[in-house]
Amino acid sequence: MVNNKMGKVYIIGAGCGNIDLLTLKGKRCIEEADCVVYDRLIDPKVLKLAKKDAEMIYLGKGNTEGGLIQDEINKTLAKKALEGKIVARVKGGDPFVFGRGGEEIEEIVKYSIPFEIVPGISSSIAVPEYAGIPVTHRGLARSFHVFTGHTMENGQWHDFSTIAKLDGTLVFLMGIKNLDLITGDLIKNGKNSKTPVAIIEKGTSENQRVTVGTLEDIVEKSKKEKIVPPAITIIGDVVNMRETFKWFENQPLSGKRVLVTRDNNQSGEFSEKLRIKGAIVRELPFIKIENAYNFDEKKLKDYSAILFNSPNGVKYFMENIKDIRSLGHLKVGVVGAKTDELLRDYKIIPDFIPEKYMGLELAKEVVNYTEEGDKILFVTSDISPANCEKWTKDYGRNFEKLVAYKTGKDIHSKDEVAKILDEIEYITFLSSSTVEAFDESIQNDLELLKDKKIVSIGPVTTKTLNELGYNVALEAKVYDVDGVIDVIGEE
Secondary structure, three states: OOOOOOOOOEEEOOEEOHHHOOOOOHHHHHHHHOOOOOOOOHHHHHOOOOOOEEEEEOOOOOOOOHHHHHHHHHHHHHHHHHOOEEEEEEOOOOOOOOOOOHHHHHHHHHHHOOOOEOOOOOOOHHHHHOOOOOOOOOOOOOOEEEEEEOOOOOOOOOOOOOOOOOOOEEEOOOOOOHHHHHHHHHHHHOOOOOOOOEEOOOOOOOOOOEEEEEEEEEEEEHHHHHOOOEEEEEOOHHHHHHHOOOHHOHHHHHHHOOOOOHHHHHHHHHHHHHHHOEEEEEEEOOOOEOOOOOHHHHHHHHEEEEEEOHHHHHHHHHOOOHHHHHHOOOEEEEOOOHHHHHHHHOOOOOOOOOOOOOOOHHHHHHHOOOOOOOOEEEEOOOOOOOHHHHHHHHOOOOOEEEEEEEEEOOOOOOHHHHHHHHOOOEEEOOOOOHHHHHHHHHHHHHHHOOOEEEEEEEHHHHHHHHOOOEEEEEEOOOOOOOHHHHHHHHH
């Protein structure tokens, strides 16, 4: 296998099932790769970092020793690199902590393929930390020891006569299948049967579960809790620190299951803010937002002020404008902190921001910055309730609407919506159009919302919900994404 154009292989540890624990170098290498080879323990958001045209190859081993599939992985890495591709081999945890990264490197060096190893945060320390368990702690454990929970391919097992005598913390990875053997052999070889044990299932993820017991009862407890892989086992007195040190379950939104209904292009930031505060998030968009800008920039000289009632208005206007200097003479008003923030990203500081986050308030406030008869441009969507004709009569200015973007419904089947509703507790609505698309999707079957809490971004959206027969449990005090998150956290 000879090729004049040689590729390269990055052996990347992706951490423990949570994209937040991916290193910056790991992120850069995945973004650069032409081919990504990954296993089942990867946060799906990590894979989204890859280029759109990157070849994605799933070679997951599940809860097995690897065997034949490991040989396939090794050969795939070499093959793709010899095709001239930059290959990212993305592995859970760290490549060299029971990750078989060494075997993969042994294969690619046969062909003199260049490679780099990108360390990953190992589950042996990160998962206990997310459960509030330090693997070492002054006065309790001066060392920790990491073992695979699997037997060797030849059936050999650990020397528990030695392991049972170790004073430090014992960490077993991938050991649920052999938990009875591990605990039994430790007790048989002299380990105190009352030694604390914690099993952490799906550690660092939104589905993390922690089961605490002792060597003598943890097997029974694990069966009762129906623990399944991936899970790791921590044995030692440090487990007793969990009640003091636990933090992951104590975040503002821990355990709250939230549905995000905004469009795909905007859901990411909202969802991430919810996750950072501990929420379990599901996404199902009910609107699509598209560019609809059609305006002769030269006409801006005829206006005295420009008003933006949403971040989308700023986004689509600024992306289409050709010469920022054409705005120089205009007074600028915005609704909401997020609209203000986005405008400032374009180096424009608004002249005013009404206290109430409503388009009507913009129309009232602009009177203080303009003269009677002045022309005012209101940048918004095709479905905005902005009543420019009424404002013109009420405030003595000539208000004109510029539709910068279109909002279309994203309709889903009733069964699809019902399925995701089973997984959540809170349904968030950030616009009336989202409410209408949701209602159309479930065919106004209010029974589906039994025991669900509807969260509205503000009065306009609440009004639409009420008109359609929905009860609003929570309404944001500040009418933006952060306001929605805050009001859920106050529950």
